[in-house]
Amino acid sequence: MAKTTTTATAPAPQKINLLRVLGPAHVWALGVGIVLVGEYMGWNFAVGKGGAYAALIACWFAGLLYTCVAMIDSEVTSTVAAAGGQFTQAKHIIGPLMAFNVGLYLVFAYTMLEAANAITLGYLVSQVATLSGYTGELNQSPFIVLTILFLAWLNYRGVLATLNFNLVITAIAFIAIILLFIGVTPWSAATPLKHAQLMSGSAALPYGAIGVVAAMHFGLWYYLGIEGTTQAAEEVRSPARALPFGTMAGIITLLIAATLTWYVCSGLLPWEFLGDGVNGSVAPLFDASRLTGSQFLLFMLGIGTMFSTLASANGCINDASRAWFGMGRDHYLPAWFGAVHPKFRTPYRSIVFLVPIALIFALGGALDQVVTFSILSGLLEYTFMPINVIMFRKKWPLDSIKRGYVHPFHPLPAIVLLCLCAVTYFAVFLGYGTQLIAMVGFYIVVSLWFHFWRYRFVSRGKQFTMPWPRPNGY
Known part of the structure; x- marks a missing residue:
């Protein structure tokens, strides 16, 4: 009798992916949540650069810049719906070296912003302690550490809970700004607002036209981070609907x-007080509420400042970890970072790895310096976007692939964005030329490292993952 043997085939291991659980409201909460802290702190450094009127002009021109960013991002991201956002876009449209740099721009922009948020929260706690009658010098470091660790833990546990938390606290922080505006009754003769007295004579534009240009540096802080909505692309239920709607609603809110x-x-x-980064206002909305004499407004703006910093730091951890995760998954960084938690379905290794980096800058950096490093990384990323969308439209015309959203007036938004970026580079150079040169030098060095060493580990055949036809000209 012949002996028969059966060979059991082991089942292939199941690939664990990120969960698609987010809707348009979560995209709004991610984008606005990261940025709204810019209204509570940081933007006022623009006042120190050129005066209050210069800060307003910078606010509106930066708003135009970010409207172009939101329009461009909404089209490309709703079509390239994958974790990593602009990193993944660059990988498909331009090439590996640009993708590597854009990934680093994202990680540094969000990690520096996270550190700035933690610094502001520490300051707020010390101010609340002083108002409560505490006479000693409060050590802010434990509050900074606990904030970053708590939010990292929340991100580790799941994206839905993370962005539900952001949705609630971001909405409260936005409502607090509305309440302060209503509370000062600008339509009443008894309003405490004194624009005519505070902004008359030489105070209108103390440094002239050059001050308006210089103010563009910190004008970006009103909106920096709205492009982070792209990092949710792989976790939304309907990228074609949720990403454009959430992003455009976010820029209108901001x-x-x-x-x-x-x-x-x-x-x-x-x-002079509003724009002084050393002895002036750190949290201008909170300081403004103190002058109204209303305990209710003081409480609401204190809560709003705290919630805006928490929401921003929370969103920054989410976005930085997704960019780092995307780079790891595609072997631009060690593949170890591309792991997804089997239970929580989050990029947990990337989340944990970036925590000590954020702590180093939060505990050892000055607020204006940390803000500047975040702005510079963001600015480099925005310079990439016009090139990206022009090449995208050229390689894949509108009728060649399905897009979730088509932004109007192309290529005008790309040209406007590129021009405004050039002006902002000059503005940064006026006050922080050394930091600008140092950061550009840093990215040149890491680009050389990637080209001569890391690129050998990147699988060229797996870079292009979208089901698109061959691009025009190839």
């Missing part, structure tokens, strides 16, 4: 919040 913030703060606080 334009309203930024204008109201400038109006109230410039009418209550002298421009």
